[in-house]
Amino acid sequence: xxxxxxxxxxxxxxxxxxxxxSGLIVGMLLFxxxxxxxxxxxxxxxxxxxxxxxxxxxxxxxxxxLALTDSYALAVVAAALAMALFGVLFERLLxxxxxxxxxxxxxxxxxxxxxIFDDVVKIVWGPDFHAMGMPPAFQVAPLxxxxxxxxxxxxxxxxxxxxxxxxxxxxxxxxxLGKTVRAAAHNPAMVSAxxxxxxxxxxxxxxxxxxxxxLAGALAAPVRSLSPGxxxxxxxxxxxxTVIGGMGSIAGALVAALVIxxxxxxxxxxxxxxxxxxTYVAMILILVTRPHGLFGREVA
Amino acid sequence: xxLRPALRDALIAAVALVVLLLIPAFHRSPAFEDYVIxxxxxxxxATSLNLLVGGAGMVSFGHGMFYGLGAYAFAxxxxxxxxxxxxxxxxxIVITAVGALLVGAVCIRLGTIYFAFVTLAMQMLFYSIxxxxxxxxxxxxxxxxxxxxxxxxxxxxxxxxxxxxxCAVVMVLGLLAMRHISASPFGAxxxxxxxxxxxxxxxxxxxxxARLTAFVLAGAFAGLGGVLxxxxxxxxxxxxxxxxxxGQAIFAVMLGGIDTFLGPLVGTMILLALNDVVxxxxxxxxxxxxxxxLAFALGLRRGLLDFLRLRRKRTAP
Amino acid sequence: MSLEVRxxxxxxxxxxxxxxxSLVFPTGSLTAIIGPNGAGKSTFFNLIxxxxxxxxxxxxxEGRDVTHLSRAARVREGIGRAFQxxxxxxxxxxxxxxxAAVTSHIGRWGNxxxxxxxxxxxxxxxxxxxxVGLERVADVExxxxxxxxxxxxxxxxxxALEPRVLLLDEPTAGMGPEERWRMxxxxxxxxxxxxxxxxxxxxxxxxxxxxxASIRVLCYGRVLAEGTPDxxxxxxxxIDAYLGTEEHAA
Numbered sequence: 001x002x003x004x005x006x007x008x009x010x011x012x013x014x015x016x017x018x019x020x021x022s023g024l025i026v027g028m029l030l031f032x033x034x035x036x037x038x039x040x041x042x043x044x045x046x047x048x049x050x051x052x053x054x055x056x057x058x059x060x061x062x063x064x065x066l067a068l069t070d071s072y073a074l075a076v077v078a079a080a081l082a083m084a085l086f087g088v089l090f091e092r093l094l095x096x097x098x099x100x101x102x103x104x105x106x107x108x109x110x111x112x113x114x115x116i117f118d119d120v121v122k123i124v125w126g127p128d129f130h131a132m133g134m135p136p137a138f139q140v141a142p143l144x145x146x147x148x149x150x151x152x153x154x155x156x157x158x159x160x161x162x163x164x165x166x167x168x169x170x171x172x173x174x175x176x177l178g179k180t181v182r183a184a185a186h187n188p189a190m191v192s193a194x195x196x197x198x199x200x201x202x203x204x205x206x207x208x209x210x211x212x213x214x215l216a217g218a219l220a221a222p223v224r225s226l227s228p229g230x231x232x233x234x235x236x237x238x239x240x241x242t243v244i245g246g247m248g249s250i251a252g253a254l255v256a257a258l259v260i261x262x263x264x265x266x267x268x269x270x271x272x273x274x275x276x277x278x279t280y281v282a283m284i285l286i287l288v289t290r291p292h293g294l295f296g297r298e299v300a
Numbered sequence: 301x302x303l304r305p306a307l308r309d310a311l312i313a314a315v316a317l318v319v320l321l322l323i324p325a326f327h328r329s330p331a332f333e334d335y336v337i338x339x340x341x342x343x344x345x346a347t348s349l350n351l352l353v354g355g356a357g358m359v360s361f362g363h364g365m366f367y368g369l370g371a372y373a374f375a376x377x378x379x380x381x382x383x384x385x386x387x388x389x390x391x392x393i394v395i396t397a398v399g400a401l402l403v404g405a406v407c408i409r410l411g412t413i414y415f416a417f418v419t420l421a422m423q424m425l426f427y428s429i430x431x432x433x434x435x436x437x438x439x440x441x442x443x444x445x446x447x448x449x450x451x452x453x454x455x456x457x458x459x460x461x462x463x464x465x466x467c468a469v470v471m472v473l474g475l476l477a478m479r480h481i482s483a484s485p486f487g488a489x490x491x492x493x494x495x496x497x498x499x500x501x502x503x504x505x506x507x508x509x510a511r512l513t514a515f516v517l518a519g520a521f522a523g524l525g526g527v528l529x530x531x532x533x534x535x536x537x538x539x540x541x542x543x544x545x546x547g548q549a550i551f552a553v554m555l556g557g558i559d560t561f562l563g564p565l566v567g568t569m570i571l572l573a574l575n576d577v578v579x580x581x582x583x584x585x586x587x588x589x590x591x592x593x594l595a596f597a598l599g600l601r602r603g604l605l606d607f608l609r610l611r612r613k614r615t616a617p
Numbered sequence: 618m619s620l621e622v623r624x625x626x627x628x629x630x631x632x633x634x635x636x637x638x639s640l641v642f643p644t645g646s647l648t649a650i651i652g653p654n655g656a657g658k659s660t661f662f663n664l665i666x667x668x669x670x671x672x673x674x675x676x677x678x679e680g681r682d683v684t685h686l687s688r689a690a691r692v693r694e695g696i697g698r699a700f701q702x703x704x705x706x707x708x709x710x711x712x713x714x715x716x717a718a719v720t721s722h723i724g725r726w727g728n729x730x731x732x733x734x735x736x737x738x739x740x741x742x743x744x745x746x747x748x749v750g751l752e753r754v755a756d757v758e759x760x761x762x763x764x765x766x767x768x769x770x771x772x773x774x775x776x777a778l779e780p781r782v783l784l785l786d787e788p789t790a791g792m793g794p795e796e797r798w799r800m801x802x803x804x805x806x807x808x809x810x811x812x813x814x815x816x817x818x819x820x821x822x823x824x825x826x827x828x829x830a831s832i833r834v835l836c837y838g839r840v841l842a843e844g845t846p847d848x849x850x851x852x853x854x855x856i857d858a859y860l861g862t863e864e865h866a867a
Contacts, residue, residue: 047413094594098601101601102602103359103412104550104558105554105597105601105602108593108596109593109597112590115589115590116586116587116591118586119585119587123587239417239420247413247414277428277429280421280424280428284418284421287410287418288406291409291414305732306732481729483732483733484728484730484731485717485726485735486726486729487733488720488733489717489721491708491717492709492717494708495707495708495709496705496707499704499705499706500721502688502689502692502698502704503692503722503777504693504722504726504778505689506689509727510727513727
């Protein structure tokens, strides 16, 4: 514990800006992954334990696309599309077979997919860490805000995630599909009674969730290293985010992701050995005081 | 009439124990003995988890924390005090039970999915405490220096044979004790809660007390498994309390079957054997394991023993 | 007086589901509660049994205020209930269901030192099964019982606790006409033999008027009328609010 360092940082604008930016990066990546998780949970009542795998594969797809085409924009799009497709296949081929059966069966299938694709990544890309490096377009002088260094890519990443949050929120609130999704989260029986094609709906939800996770993987690739198993740590953290935010709530995921991101950003200064622990303590505190999360409704 | 099933279980346990103890007299195989030792720790862990999952419908993702707590508590007690082995083991189990009481007090009122993830978060918190409290636990290097060898009734636990014998006895007795719990009136109460907690409440069951009791008992038996694990690795490592270990236990439970008492034991045996064989054949052991899990989950749709029992039930009449 | 409620009130999100209800159920009476859908009948039962806390008012059982007791404590006091949708333990057999209930009743549900069943429990469970005529399916898993048998099992679970007041929430719900009469005859016989104070919610007016000695009518959370079947039949308010619409609908 180093509370002095934390105090010094909090009174220095440059340090605040730096830590807040890195906290926001973490928070936004978490939000993209958690949004898909919470969407899938809200509509299908399934906890997608394989969601971290989508994120990992998204990162690797972006890595290879960039190597082939030299275009980071293309890499991001390719990662999102590939993972949308992967999400649909995953849902149709595996998850759809165990709807209505034991929750543990669904968990087990996800666990299997995690194990399989960690090794697939090892076979295709090798077991070692890969660094994508900053795309050429962003290899420019950093921005200085109140004396704090902010790489331009960070600003872009935060911006993209913010746009996605707005688009997602507006889509759920305004479009027909969004309303169906919210209705399904609220009352699944009613939706199938109204004649909504649930097969299609479930596939779409998995596609969106997959695309968001793939996008997150692609955005994370320049700032984090790629490795088999990278999906797991983000999975646990985004679970915490969905649980804190309230499972099924996109707004909750956003708020919780930012809270966790900033907690980690400043936690590295104050509690360098216990940054992970802070996240868990936050989750436990929130669940003890609000058992359904910040924005959650009661679930079974 | 009431004695007969209890007697039958005791007989099965006695026969299993005698067979296990006799095997080394005919054939010494270090690999086999090593396997049984690992199975004993893991089987106690997995079966205790199933007291919650199959017995009471409480799916805990964080059960590994009690396995780890048992191992650390035991190893530290052995290193830092002069307690004899059984006393240290008992103390470690009591410590684990107290830990389970504290964690359970927070978690047991939560709904299924939140319960699963809050227990997971508790485990991750425990794991980060182990990692960051280096002066006590040795951090990510684990607790080194071994476990002092103290003789126990002429047993020398540095010898693999003696450790094997101890583990076999502890496993069989531990399983028998858990069998007794699940066959007791309290075990029936847990099944009521699993099936229909509202109705159980209206019948006069105090739900939180029943759940908390189950959680503490399960934690204590996981701690016993942790003690065996600490003996086996001669220390304690953070991996024992890490989440993949909980994942393995859940997998063992599912593989063997949640509705059959010996399911988790069978699941553990399959899982560890599979691990051993696969790691020898290929470095991509996750790939193979994953495919096997998929085959089980999509093919049988339930654990092996549950599958066999259901089939027998269908073909019997 | 066996059971009495005074000024009972409960609101959900500003809507009063039960609004200042005062009723008395004399010892050994057989009372039907009727009222249109949404009248608050099930909520009324939930308040008496302690499933929800009340906002105002009191629940008095045999002269004792039980308003603030937990539902488990009220069960121990002697208030039993069966549910609108049969509520039992699906993966256990009928006998196992009842043995578990009997074990709870004698306060031994937490027993760890013995094997189940405890001495005498099996015999008592079998007796309860015979009370409702379920001994023929004692070893059948509850999930594969017929609908009527599940309802009977639900009632039997309540009976295992030797209640002095038994609340039945629509014992004939979801049954065909003939099955309904058989069910209600069983309930009536049970009431006579066990000397219970029995309160049941029922929609079928023929059943209500032929079986119940006394009727309470709830409407929008309030007591609209109470009295004998003849009094209720001729009560203009009841006819307007409830029976009239029921007949039009039918």
